[in-house]
Amino acid sequence: MAQLALPTSIEFAMPPVLHNGQDRMRTVGIEVEFVGPTAEQTILALQEKLGGQITEDDPHSFVLQDSTLGDMSVELDSRILHPGKGDKSHGRVLPRIAAWFGFAARHLVPCELVSAPVPLDRLHELDRVLTVLRELGAKGTQDGPFYAFGLHFNPEIPRQDAETVTAFMKSFVLLNPWLRREVAPDATRDLLGFADPFPPDYVRKVASPDYWPDVATFIDDYLAANPTRNRDLDLLPLLHHLDAARVRAALPHEKINGRPTFHYRLPDARVSDPGWSIAPEWNRWVAVERLAADRERLDAVGAAYLAFEGEDKSWANVVEQVVQS
Known part of the structure; x- marks a missing residue:
């Protein structure tokens, strides 16, 4: 019987926008x-x-x-x-x-x-x-029943403007039920405090095809719904970079270092597993970037979400088709 040739590594996907506003x-x-x-x-x-x-x-x-x-x-x-x-x-x-x-x-x-x-x-x-x-x-997450170790990505935002920030936020909240299902945190991880998802009312606000605010309005809306670092996609470092005074007025004592990056928090770091790579987790983030870069599809998925009457687990099946198409 011929032996099946398996790949020795997972390819890292590249997002649609490779360069920042300074063309670097x-x-x-x-x-x-x-x-x-x-x-x-x-x-x-x-x-x-x-x-x-x-x-x-x-x-x-x-x-x-x-x-x-x-x-x-x-x-x-x-x-x-x-x-x-x-x-x-x-x-x-x-x-x-x-x-x-x-x-x-x-x-x-x-x-x-x-x-x-x-x-x-x-x-x-x-x-x-x-x-x-x-x-x-x-040792990583899998090596102990109460180990709660994470992997975080800090990707630089392509453009430091309201439309880009909003597009990424829309894409993330729409894909997040699928992202969380793929990461599949177990009951222990939930118990130990894996980041909370965004509040449903905020998700519906952001998902609306009519929601394209200026930076100040976006920050105010975000802080009103999410006055915390405890989110899978923590925007506080980015928002602090964009308008430190506005963020500090709402959260004067929160530990925040401003930088022009997203802070994407994942609940599983399997560092002792010889087959573990950061590639699959990164590639799912790239799916967020791809949807964010497609304004027409992004608005269409947002409208579909607002009309959807099922639960998050069912929505995850829907947006999986968007990611794969």
């Missing part, structure tokens, strides 16, 4: 959560494979600069373990306690690896980072 290749960064190796062990392994210079911010926070994949950071994902990054009055009192607690808690508190933005046509190279983590014995 758009960029995307990733964030990956895991447990097992310390932040220091991880950054040293990355340096060995990718080169660069290491800077230590504290015993649980490191930066690798000028690697072959650009800058990246690794740190325990808890603000209390990095007192120097928060309230400076605490920073003079707590560093030793924070360092000790970090070593004690590192098997429960995940490390977070954050890459600098890389050009879209180099995104596939970030799969090399997963190989480094696996070789270190890093």
